[in-house]
Amino acid sequence: MPNPFYESSFRQPNYIQDLYKAISQSKNPYQTFITLAGNNPQLQPIVNVIKSGGNPQAIFNDMCKQRGVNPEEFLKSITG
Numbered sequence: 241m242p243n244p245f246y247e248s249s250f251r252q253p254n255y256i257q258d259l260y261k262a263i264s265q266s267k268n269p270y271q272t273f274i275t276l277a278g279n280n281p282q283l284q285p286i287v288n289v290i291k292s293g294g295n296p297q298a299i300f301n302d303m304c305k306q307r308g309v310n311p312e313e314f315l316k317s318i319t320g
Contacts, residue, residue, distance in 0.1 A: 255280075257318045 259276055266272035270290065277283035289299045304311040 260318050 259273075262276060263269045263272050274287055274290065277287050285303070286296055286299050288294075290296050301311050304314060
């Protein structure tokens with residue numbers, strides 16, 4: 241399944257899994273995400289929403305929908 245946030249995921253299949261793991265193990269998930277996502281321009285819309293106080297879940301769902309990806313299936317694929 242293609243990664244809805246990183247078009248080149250076929251070249252870097254563990255990027256989102258590694259990001260998820262780092263965030264879930266962090267004492268400050270918000271700052272960890274902002275720091276790690278800052279290197280990925282496709283995650284910039286999520287960073288912008290978080291910084292403006294928006295709902296990151298909504299942007300995640302919208303990005304999945306735009307790419308024809310089921311959010312629940314995608315989350316299961318990276319969380320195991």
